[in-house]
Amino acid sequence: MKNNISSIKKSIYLLQKNECIGVPTETVYGLAANAYSDTATSRIFKLKKRPKKNPLIVHYYDMKDLKNDCYINKNLKKLYEKLCPGPITFVLKLKKKSKISKNVTNNKKTLAVRFPKHFLFRKLLKKLQFPLAAPSANISTGISPVTKQDVYEEFGNKIKFILDGGRAKIGLESTILDLSKNPRILRLGGLEIKKINKLLKMKLKYSIKLNNNIPGQSTLHYSPGIPIELDILEPKKNSAYILFKKRKNKNKNYFYLTKNNNMEEAGKNLYRTLRIIKKRKYKFISVEKFLYNGIGKVIKERLVKASKK
Ligand code: TXA
Ligand code: MG
Numbered sequence: 007m008k009n010n011i012s013s014i015k016k017s018i019y020l021l022q023k024n025e026c027i028g029v030p031t032e033t034v035y036g037l038a039a040n041a042y043s044d045t046a047t048s049r050i051f052k053l054k055k056r057p058k059k060n061p062l063i064v065h066y067y068d069m070k071d072l073k074n075d076c077y078i079n080k081n082l083k084k085l086y087e088k089l090c091p092g093p094i095t096f097v098l099k100l101k102k103k104s105k106i107s108k109n110v111t112n113n114k115k116t117l118a119v120r121f122p123k124h125f126l127f128r129k130l131l132k133k134l135q136f137p138l139a140a141p142s143a144n145i146s147t148g149i150s151p152v153t154k155q156d157v158y159e160e161f162g163n164k165i166k167f168i169l170d171g172g173r174a175k176i177g178l179e180s181t182i183l184d185l186s187k188n189p190r191i192l193r194l195g196g197l198e199i200k201k202i203n204k205l206l207k208m209k210l211k212y213s214i215k216l217n218n219n220i221p222g223q224s225t226l227h228y229s230p231g232i233p234i235e236l237d238i239l240e241p242k243k244n245s246a247y248i249l250f251k252k253r254k255n256k257n258k259n260y261f262y263l264t265k266n267n268n269m270e271e272a273g274k275n276l277y278r279t280l281r282i283i284k285k286r287k288y289k290f291i292s293v294e295k296f297l298y299n300g301i302g303k304v305i306k307e308r309l310v311k312a313s314k315k
Contacts, residue, residue, distance in 0.1 A: 010126060017130050017169050021138070026050055028143050028157040029130065030171025031122040033093045033180050033196050034150040034277070035157045036065070036140030037165070047109040047139050053164060056146040062110045062139040063095050063118040063180075067131035075104040075137070076117055081185050084205050091123040093176055093196025097184040110139050116186045126171045142179060147229050149280050152177045156281060177274035178304050183210075194304045196273075214307050230284045234291040234313035236306075241292035246283040250296035259288075263305075273301045276308065 020027050021039065024046035029038045037054060039046035041064045051058060066072045069086055076098040085094070100106065100117045111117055119137075122128065131138065142150040143157045151157045152174040157165075181195035183202060191199055191212040203210055232246075241247040245259065250272060252262045261279050263272035283291060298306035 010129070013167075013169055014126070014129055014133065016167055018133055020167055021046075021134065024049070025167075026053055026165055028151075028154065028161070028165060028168030029124075029127050029138070029140060030154075030169060030174065031065075031124050031127055031140075032175045033122075033178060034152055034174050034176075035143040035154070035168075036122075036127075036138075037143040037157075037161075038065070038138040038140040040136045041110055041139035042105045042107060042136045044107045044109055047107045050139060050141065051109065053161060054141060054144070054146050056141065058109070059112050060146075061112045061114060061118060062141050063120050064106065064110060065120050065122050065127070065131060065138045065140050067128065067137075068121065071131075071137060072119060075101055075106050076119060077101060079185060081189060081206055085183075085202065086121070088205055089197060089201065091121040091128065093123070093178075093180040094202075095120040095180045095182045095193075095195075097182065097186050097192065099186050105136075107139075116184075118182065120180055124171050124175075126169055130169065149230055149277050149284070150179060152274075152277050156277075159281075173274075175274070176270075177277055178301070178308065194307050196301070196304070198300065214310055229312045230280045230291070232284060232288060232291050234293065234309060236293045236309055236313060237295040238292035239295065242290055244288075245290035245292045246286070246288040248279060248283075248291060248293045250294060269300045269302045269305075273305055276305055280312070 017027055024043050026037055026039045026049050029036045037050055039050050082096055095118050097116050097118050100115050144150050144160050154168045154170040157168045176196040179195045181197040182193035184190040184192050189210055191210050194212055199210055247260050249260055249262045251264050251267050263275045
């Protein structure tokens with residue numbers, strides 16, 4: 007606990023000086039900076055080697071703070087009440103008087119916002135006078151980090167501090183829902199669409215869209231930089247083979263996503279597994295054919311995107 011207090015203090019100190027730091031969320035780790043500062047947010051793009059046209063998600067403690075920057079609509083209120091804090095990002099209309107840096111939005115009139123659930127990140131947000139812009143803490147197009155160590159592997163000493171919140175519980179990014187016009191799912195993620203549909207009494211659907219010109223739909227996301235093939239029964243010799251659940255026969259090239267046939271556990275392990283495979287310098291990844299239901303749909307979407315490179 008004492009450790010947490012000094013880590014939060016250090017985080018506040020660095021963020022107030024417009025530095026970027028690594029932060030834990032329930033989805034994946036983020037690379038956070040003051041969303042109101044041009045200096046701080048331009049550092050995020052530089053560190054991540056992220057194209058300027060790709061806007062950032064801004065993280066708030068609660069709705070009260072958000073009101074300074076965005077218009078609050080009925081759908082948002084309904085979902086906020088039941089699902090936040092949690093793994094969902096909303097795209098909203100930006101207020102003219104908002105202090106959000108133009109770097110964050112790429113001069114657009116909308117803003118992506120999220121209320122993260124991790125207790126340490128919430129503690130930090132509560133103490134700050136500004137919201138935090140935070141994309142996933144990986145070099146652009148790479149694998150999102152799920153531990154402090156992963157963030158360190160991405161940026162080394164280029165960032166001054168990583169707030170350690172343990173392993174990310176969900177291990178996949180947030181679901182993105184556009185509420186700036188008719189509701190539309192922009193990215194599958196940690197929160198299932200059927201929960202949103204139930205609350206909004208709608209039938210929103212999502213099919214994998216691959217378009218390098220639309221934010222969030224780029225095929226260059228989540229990529230370990232190694233060719234991936236899905237639905238493989240017999241993997242090529244020397245390729246890493248990702249299996250859904252553990253098998254009795256051992257093989258050093260086999261990597262399983264869950265011990266207990268549990269889809270959430272598989273989701274939590276996906277990025278970690280891809281990172282290990284990359285470290286072991288495999289040249290090819292095969293993925294076993296399995297039924298991608300529930301959060302499994304997100305696993306499939308990430309693998310399909312990673313395989314299109
Ligand atoms: O779980 C998450 O959402 C994590 C944690 C750190 O919060 N963040 C995350 O950020 O995944 P990032 O930058 O890696 O992905 C955000 C996606 C990008 O694909 C971006 O194009 C899209 O959100 N986005 C941001 N602002 C947008 C906007 N105004 N309209 C549409 N898409 C937007
Ligand atoms: Mg990302």
